[in-house]
Amino acid sequence: MAPTALYPLKFDPIYQYRIWGGRRLSNLLLKPLPPDDPIGEAWILSDRDDHPSKVSNGNLQGQTINQLIENSSAELLGKLAGKFKRFPLLLKFLDCQKVLSVQVHPADQLKKYIPKGENGKTEAWVVLQTGKDALIYAGLKPGTTKELIRTDLDAHTVGDDLASFKPTVGDAVLIKAGTVHTLNDVVVFEVQENSDVTYRLYDWDRVDEKTGQPRDLQVEEALACIDFSKTDIKPSIPIKIDEGIDKGHALCEKLLSDEHFKVWRLTSELPFMVGKMATCRILVNIEGDGEIEYNDELYPFKKGEVMLLPASVGSCPFVPKGKVVLLEVALPEG
Template identity: 55%
Template sequence: MNDKLYPLKFEPIYQYRLWGGRRLAHLLSKPLPKDEPVGEACLLSDRKDHASKVVDGPLKGKTITELMQKCPVELMGENNAHFKRFPLLLKFLDCHEVLSVQVHPSDDQTAYIPEGDTGKTEAWVVLETADDSIIYSGLKKGTTKEDLLQSIETNSVSEKLHRFIPKIDDAVFIHSGTVHTLGGAVVFEVQENSDVTFRLYDWDRKDPKTGKPRELQVEKAMACIDYNQVEIGPIIPVKSTEVKNAELLFDNEHFKLWRIESDTQVDVGFKDEPVILVCINGKGTMRYENKDYSISKGEVMLLPAIVGQLELHPNSEITVLQIAIPQKNDKS
């Protein structure tokens, strides 16, 4: 692949989900599939079954998988040796109805993770709410394995879960092992690049497409629960010292995420490391090698490591989520 990397935009990949709705049409310019509930738009995905494709420029049509294989150093910088696949998966979720009550394994619970996959720590930023918005995040304090098993039998699982009513801009961190679900909201989700989900409970509903209940994985879910993950609420944003006009929402071993809100020029990206920008509101432009690159509401842009830091010029006011991948040391 001789084409040099540049700021890359990707086409969203829509996914049918029985709990989905039609609200992603407000966020994304790509038309939704007709007449079915769309629960997810994969914004940047390096998965075999759905790999994101570049939408414009010389690399149009290339997948993130191909780029990771052909130019890992230019894309990932010093982190290239630690990742065969792009390590994060980014989505918009339209949770028209409440999702299944679920849990994801941690990276070290390898008995429950298919080969080539990882555990799954994730985080949400709430973009839209409704009258029935709800987030269940963590267990109620003191809940035991026995309590939880009994509640599954009596269809009262929700009584064992901590819950709160989310507001727009709330940011919620869901560490692997946390029992969780949500409904009545549109959220941005960042997570480890993993598809491993174990359903504990699905509200006794049937999938309209099959007429059957969805499969539960109660035994695996129970094995992966961290009973210390209790009463998880929205995080408290911290004013960033390293990114202008930004607050730091998440900072963990898998991802760092800033929310940048600005009506004046602001620097985005970092030297020699990849950064992802997700535009939540407004639009703006960046200049790289004498060419302008625009980003607007609902779009995702990957700044490869070789691109470095750019100046983002908002048209008026812009809100951008900036996501970085923490540097791995050689011991990890």
């Protein structure tokens, strides 16, 4: 039997309990949140064994993204086919109602601190909502040393060693592997390398209400993975793209550019093009409603949804219903 041709693919979010989470993702996503628990994360595109995203529309409904890579790699990934055993990015929405742990992720080259089958973790955020206590901690204060951090761990004052800023909606922040970081009272979109390796340095001396115990720390591993040159990280400056990208009527801004991913923000009330010919791209709708046109079919695309455009789909028209804001994400180019 011939394989099913690929088309614009949608996925349901996978909700995750977190002690620092809240209920604000209900304002962003269509799928109801589980009752009662604080929900900190919605994994909207995940090729993880424990939480695999499954297609929610069309003839391929129910298939995981890993099955698509195994069965239709060339159609899905184009020139990147065969390069990845699993999808290289993990996409999430985070509701950081309370402050996250102070943490760090290893760089790809720190093999000693990366479990088998994993890789390092560079990530980035786009701020979608801020609360009255919103704060982003990104990098250390200049001059901070490993010895100072050890002293402040004993004094429970590690927060004093972190650089921070008050975020505004629309800020885009690149957190390269090795950067100490945390978030408080914000809702963000997150794109990252497909990795789940996190080392907690400090957790603000709190107790998990579900277990009655503090969460585990990995102080020595965290200290070994810190890049002490990553200090005082600020939001990226959006770059308006006027040439070299066919987006028609949309305001196109490059928000983030890294070897692991690129992110553009597309804003328009009029039809425009999304995706790139013969290239796999990911779309995330952060405001508004509209439809993607492909092969004489319409694919509704609402706020909070993610859509994967396989390489075989390429570039497509997007028709907004009023103002829309989309994020378009590119995979590593290899």
